[in-house]
Amino acid sequence: xxxxxxxxxxxxxxxxxxxxxxxxxxxxxxxxxxxxxxxxxxxxxxxxxxxxxxxxxxxxxxxxxxxxxxxxxxxxxxxxxxxxxxxxxxxxxxxxxxxxxxxxxxxxxxxxxxxxxxxxxxxxxxxxxxxxxxxxxxxxxxxxxxxxxxxxxxxxxxxxxxxxxxxxxxxxxxxxxxxxxxxxxxxxxxxxxxxxxxxxxxxxxxxxxxxxxxxxxxxxxxxxxxxxxxxxxxxxxxxxxxxxxxxxxxxxxxxxxxxxxxxxxxxxxxxxxxxxxxxxxxxxxxxxxxxxxxxxxxxxxxxxxxx
Numbered sequence: 157x158x159x160x161x162x163x164x165x166x167x168x169x170x171x172x173x174x175x176x177x178x179x180x181x182x183x184x185x186x187x188x189x190x191x192x193x194x195x196x197x198x199x200x201x202x203x204x205x206x207x208x209x210x211x212x213x214x215x216x217x218x219x220x221x222x223x224x225x226x227x228x229x230x231x232x233x234x235x236x237x238x239x240x241x242x243x244x245x246x247x248x249x250x251x252x253x254x255x256x257x258x259x260x261x262x263x264x265x266x267x268x269x270x271x272x273x274x275x276x277x278x279x280x281x282x283x284x285x286x287x288x289x290x291x292x293x294x295x296x297x298x299x300x301x302x303x304x305x306x307x308x309x310x311x312x313x314x315x316x317x318x319x320x321x322x323x324x325x326x327x328x329x330x331x332x333x334x335x336x337x338x339x340x341x342x343x344x345x346x347x348x349x350x351x352x353x354x355x356x357x358x359x360x361x362x363x364x365x366x367x368x369x370x371x372x373x374x375x376x377x378x379x380x381x382x383x384x385x386x387x388x389x390x391x392x393x394x395x396x397x398x399x400x401x402x403x404x405x406x407x408x409x410x411x412x413x414x415x416x417x418x419x420x421x422x423x424x425x426x427x428x429x430x431x432x433x434x435x436x437x438x439x440x441x442x443x444x445x446x447x448x449x450x451x452x453x454x455x456x457x458x459x460x461x462x463x
Contacts, residue, residue: 222316222343225308229342230383232284237380238413243280246379247325247339248372253278253288267299268306275299276338277307288338289323291330297321300341320346324379326353329361334369345385352378356388360430377422378430381405391431398427399441403448417453421460 236244243260245252253276257264263279266272267287274293278286287303289296300321304310315321322344330337352358357378381388389401406419424438437459440448448454 222310222313222319225304225310226343228284228308232286233342233375233380233383234412235283236280237375244375245340245372246375247291247330247334247337249337252371253338267302269302270295270299275303277303287341289341290335291323291325291327291337291339292335296323296341300343303341315343318346319343320349322349322382324375324383325373326357326361328358329373330369337369337372342383344382348382348385348387351387352382355390356427356430357382359391360426377419377426389427395438396441398424398431399438400443402427402438403441403444415453417448417451417457417460420448421457 243256245256253262253264256262257278261281265277265279267275267277273290274295275287275289278288280286285303285307287300289299293299301313301315304313320343322342323339324342325337325339330339360378378388386405389397402420402423403416405423406414406416409419410416420440421437425436428434428436428438437457439445439460448460454460
C-alpha cells in the first residue's frame with residue numbers, strides 16, 4: 157500500500173505467458189526489460205494532461221462517450237471486413253494470433269488486471285484496438301470495461317442496458333476441442349443480439365459446431381450485420397421475403413463499398429444455409445430481377461442463374 161501522497165508503482169506482466177515458443181507478441185507502447193507496463197502512475201498521467209501532452213499511446217483515438225466508441229468500432233469493422241478478408245478473424249487459436257502478429261505487423265498486448273491466458277488486446281496497423289478473450293472466460297464483461305478504460309479513455313462508466321458485450325463467434329459454434337480459442341468481442345445492441353441468438357445464428361451454429369475447426373473462423377455477413385444493428389428476416393417469412401430483404405440490404409451497403417450482387421449472393425447463401433441447410437444463394441425475386449440482371453457484376457455470379 158503506497159504512502160499518502162505517493163503515486164503507486166506501475167505493475168508489470170512478463171512477456172511469456174501462454175504464447176508458443178518463438179512467437180511472443182510485440183507489445184503496444186514502450187516497455188523496459190522483459191515486462192510490460194500496464195498502468196502509468198497517476199501523478200505522471202495528471203502531469204502530462206496538465207502540460208498539454210497527449211497521455212495516450214500513439215495513434216489511439218479517445219472517444220468521450222459510448223456512442224463515439226460504437227462509431228469507431230463500426231468503422232473499424234467495416235474496414236476489416238471489406239478490405240482484409242484473409243486476416244479478418246473473429247475466433248482463432250493463440251498460436252495463429254501470434255503468427256499473424258508477425259506476418260501482418262499486429263501488436264498484441266496484455267490487458268491490465270487480467271491474466272494473459274484469458275484476454276489480449278490486438279492492434280492492427282491503422283486500426284483501433286480489439287479485445288480478444290478465451291472462449292470460456294467468464295470474466296469477459298469486466299475485461300471489456302477494463303479495455304474501454306485502458307485503450308479508449310472511458311473510465312468508470314456503466315454500459316447502458318440497451319447494449320451487450322458479445323462474442324462475435326458465439327460459444328454455441330465452439331465444441332470441446334476449441335474451448336482454447338480466443339474470440340473477438342464487440343459491443344452490440346441487446347435487442348439485435350437477442351434476435352440473432354434466437355433465430356438464424358442459433359440454427360446455423362448448432363449445425364456448424366459438428367465441423368472440426370482448423371485454425372480459425374473469419375468474419376462473415378452474420379457477424380458484420382449484427383455489429384451494424386441490422387435485423388435478419390425470420391425463417392417463417394419464406395424465401396420471397398428473404399430475397400427482398402437481401403436485395404434491399406445489398407443495395408444499401410453498396411454506398412459503403414460493397415458490390416450489390418456479391419453481397420446478395422453472400423446474404424442469401426447465409427440465410428439458405430441457416431434456414432434450409434443448403435449451401436446455395438437464392439435467385440433474384442421477380443420484383444428486382446431485371447435490375448439485378450443489368451448489374452455489371454451479375455456475370456460474376458453464375459450461381460444466381462443456377463439457383
